[in-house]
Amino acid sequence: MHPPRRSLYVTGTDTGVGKTVASAALLHRLRAAGLRAVGMKPVASGCERTVDGWRNDDALRLQAASDPRPAYDDINPYALEAATAPQLAARAMGVRVDLAPLLDAHARLAAQCDVVIVEGVGGWAAPLGDGFDQCELPRALALPAVLVVGLRLGCLSHARLTARAIAADGIGFLGWIGSSVDPDFVERDAYVELLRDALPAPCLGVLPYAASPDPRAMAQCLSLPPGF
Secondary structure, three states: OOOOOEEEEEEEOOOOOOHHHHHHHHHHHHHHOOOOEEEEOOEEEOOEEEOOEEEOHHHHHHHHHOEOOOOHHHHOOEEEOOOOOHHHHHHHHOOOOOHHHHHHHHHHHHOOOOEEEEEOOOOOOOOOEOOEOOOHHHHHHOOOEEEEEEOOOOHHHHHHHHHHHHHHOOOOEEEEEEEOOOOOOOOHHHHHHHHHHHOOOOEEEEEOOOOOOOHHHHHHHEOOOOOO
16 A cells, blocks of 8 residues: 555634535545545544444545545544534543544555545634644644635635635645535625635635535536645
8 A cells, every 4th residue: 555645634614614525525526536535534523322432424424435445433533422612522521632643543544545635623723622723733744725615604704814824824725615505695606706816725616505415426516636
């Protein structure tokens, strides 16, 4: 097995903007280009106990979109029960989220594939744990960021502020994906054009609104990130 061609860190303008759908769609898009691509959700809150252990729906979606399909514990090293900020969810379980286990899990995933898509938590400034800023993980792994922009009123400011924060944290900004989270947002296309002008990275595609999104179908709306 050879190391990955490249890994990406998927972040968002906020929670609930479609990071998992975009990440799974990216996996399918990369696979369609002949690359072995796997997903990773390093820290996930809102997990349910199963016979196999704690499981998170978003992490399971990434696992299902991956080829090869790695062990769940490598995809989601920190599975936290409460559906709240990871800091609070980890405290409730008496867990401390640390960098080293995440680096180890990423290395195991990277050994199996060409590309690892790492999905973050919430928005860019949401910490992964107490004393653990989210930017520390992509910085340690030298990952560029792909930003998922929830297309709704206010997204222009959120996207521009997030892009500035990514740059200030010393992380490369590879591209952005528009996510149609509001089916009644009639100015979506106009906002996409404003974002194309405002953000210092290319648009990789715009995902349509879907009550039950199919990431394989969504993949057709995306272009490959630069360098792939």
